[in-house]
Amino acid sequence: MRRLVAFNQISLDGYFTGINGDLSWAHNNNQDAEWDAFVAGNASGGGVLVFGRITYELMQSYWPTPLAQQNDPVVAERMNSMPKVVFSRTLDVATWSNTILVKTDPAAEIRNLKQTPGPGMAILGSGSIVSQLTQAGLIDEFQIVVKPLALGKGKTMFEGIKERINLKQTKTRTFGNGNVLLCYEPKA
Numbered sequence: 001m002r003r004l005v006a007f008n009q010i011s012l013d014g015y016f017t018g019i020n021g022d023l024s025w026a027h028n029n030n031q032d033a034e035w036d037a038f039v040a041g042n043a044s045g046g047g048v049l050v051f052g053r054i055t056y057e058l059m060q061s062y063w064p065t066p067l068a069q070q071n072d073p074v075v076a077e078r079m080n081s082m083p084k085v086v087f088s089r090t091l092d093v094a095t096w097s098n099t100i101l102v103k104t105d106p107a108a109e110i111r112n113l114k115q116t117p118g119p120g121m122a123i124l125g126s127g128s129i130v131s132q133l134t135q136a137g138l139i140d141e142f143q144i145v146v147k148p149l150a151l152g153k154g155k156t157m158f159e160g161i162k163e164r165i166n167l168k169q170t171k172t173r174t175f176g177n178g179n180v181l182l183c184y185e186p187k188a
Helices: 033-043 053-060 066-071 073-081 106-114 127-135
Strands: 004-011 048-052 084-087 099-102 121-124 141-147 167-174 180-186
Touching (some): 004 127, 053 084, 066 073, 084 106, 106 121, 121 127
Parallel strands (some): 004 141, 048 084, 048 121, 084 099
Antiparallel strands (some): 141 180
């Protein structure tokens, strides 16, 4: 069975996005070779990327550009070549390479995809999709990077879940730039 991982960054005070969906804080780091190697390694991991519309449009507006290829050539190559699924009721077409547009229920579609052979899947960003799939019990691992800053206001990654989700920690890693990776799996 395919695994589904949610990879997201949050502020120290627990926000996934700032006010009005601002994500600029998530990419404002001091240079750190270890962190850069981790990001490039994650991008090289293969699999299927899963997005909601907002994150898809944000990613699609950057990764296929010459600027992305200049700034992050390894990550850009992987982001553009990997298969992608975007869930949206409002998009008419998905133009980013290797993207399938799904207009039906995300939980039902992911449930079906998990039963088919193929590589693992990773949700990047996409808070509403994370909330829906968490509530449906479909996420196998949460990889959360806590950034060393406080936003004061915003939206949490689990906004909208209706019941408590108990997790067990499986890994932690601290980077020189102050980022801390926390990995969790749902408790059985």
